Amino acid sequence: MEKMIEVHAIEKKYVKRKTNEIITAVNNVSFDVYRGEVLGLLGPNGAGKTSTIKMICGLLQADAGTITINGLDIQKSRLKALRHISAVLEGNRNLYWRLTVRENLEYFAGNRGLSRKEVAYQVNKLVEQFQLKEKENELVNGLSRGMQQKLAIAVALLANTEVILLDEPTLGLDVEISYELREILKTIVKEEQRTVIISSHDMPVVQDLCHRTVIINKGTVVVDEKVENLLKLFETKAYSVKLDGVLSVSQQEQLHQRFPLSSYESSSHEATVAVNLERSEDIYELFDLFKTEGTLVESIDRTTIDFEQVFMQIMKGEKQHAMV
Structure with a gap:
């Protein structure tokens, strides 16, 4: 070109x-x-x-x-x-x-x-x-x-x-x-x-x-x-995990330490974790984290992502990188 x-x-x-x-x-x-x-x-x-x-x-x-x-x-x-x-x-x-x-x-x-x-x-x-x-x-x-x-x-x-x-x-x-x-x-x-x-x-x-x-x-x-490549890249990594229960403070700290781009939302009896998994095998590490205190997984889904989310993830990643 x-x-x-x-x-x-x-x-x-x-x-x-x-x-x-x-x-x-x-x-x-x-x-x-x-x-x-x-x-x-x-x-x-x-x-x-x-x-x-x-x-x-x-x-x-x-x-x-x-x-x-x-x-x-x-x-x-x-x-x-x-x-x-x-x-x-x-x-x-x-x-x-x-x-x-x-x-x-x-x-x-x-x-x-x-x-x-x-x-x-x-x-x-x-x-x-x-x-x-x-x-x-x-x-x-x-x-x-x-x-x-x-x-x-x-x-x-x-x-x-x-x-x-x-x-x-x-x-x-x-x-x-x-x-x-x-x-x-x-x-x-x-x-x-x-x-x-x-x-x-x-x-x-x-x-x-x-x-x-x-x-x-x-x-x-x-x-x-390319915009389409970024969307595909982040879409293949993005998961939403719904939990039957909430994470302890210790589990939340481990989550953000191991998966810096993750987010965590909770109510009194349930919680949702949004996470990007760089490698397929990272799913086992995520489940091990839940297993430490017997937190049950209710569902796990691929997340539909738009470019605003891509941009925010990139900027969040840059911030985490700068803090290391």
């Missing part, structure tokens, strides 16, 4: 104003994005994800490493490289509030050197596609957040760049608008074969749209894998 973006060993450090302490936000991050791919770029708050996004968009300069877009080094050929990417960054809407929906689309097309006549068909198509027809002559500052977000994405698409970067595209939207936006993006990805990078805390968006995910934590890449 053809590489559209190559991020190689980038680093970014900041200096705290009051203490002059040097903080490493991004440390030796590398990954590729392929033409026509939808990549999820994820990470908890403070992980270095936002700095990485800004470096890809040319808003920050890396202290070390390289970023190329369509073969162009962003530091050596910044303007040429950035012609291949458009972005909608969370908190930085690419819109003029005192222009109407249609005027925004035509204005930003003009910034790219295109006349109204040249973009008329595409503007009409985007207005219909994003269900903005009834609002096309209204000022942006009078629109709902959902309508503004849809217009911001439409403006980015109108640029006809090979790469679209969407930072938290569904943040703050209600369920209906979020679902509608996901369906629109799925159609665009399928029909236009754009390369899309999505940064989101909305895991259904990632599971629904992304082919692959790169997860950054504490400034480094901890996962670079």
Whole structure:
């Protein structure tokens, strides 16, 4: 597959104003994005994800490493490289509030050197596609957040760049608008074969749209894998065990020590253990733990897992690893 973006060993450090302490936000991050791919770029708050996004968009300069877009080094050929990417960054809407929906689309097309006549068909198509027809002559500052977000994405698409970067595209939207936006993006990805990078805390968006995910934590890449592979990996390991009785404090300590990613919930007479078993034979060790105090197993089932659970398990695993 053809590489559209190559991020190689980038680093970014900041200096705290009051203490002059040097903080490493991004440390030796590398990954590729392929033409026509939808990549999820994820990470908890403070992980270095936002700095990485800004470096890809040319808003920050890396202290070390390289970023190329369509073969162009962003530091050596910044303007040429950035012609291949458009972005909608969370908190930085690419819109003029005192222009109407249609005027925004035509204005930003003009910034790219295109006349109204040249973009008329595409503007009409985007207005219909994003269900903005009834609002096309209204000022942006009078629109709902959902309508503004849809217009911001439409403006980015109108640029006809090979790469679209969407930072938290569904943040703050209600369920209906979020679902509608996901369906629109799925159609665009399928029909236009754009390369899309999505940064989101909305895991259904990632599971629904992304082919692959790169997860950054504490400034480094901890996962670079296809979404379907991660779901399969965790699904084969995830079990829910219902107990006829509760675990003692000692058993609970042993459970969390031996199976760090496990969880335990109990009521007065019964309990449920959710556990990931890395090896098939680990089931015997788990049952031995129950056997020590005669805790009876009522049922054991494979757990249906979604990508939010996968993400939380990965982050929990990273935290446990850091404590060792």
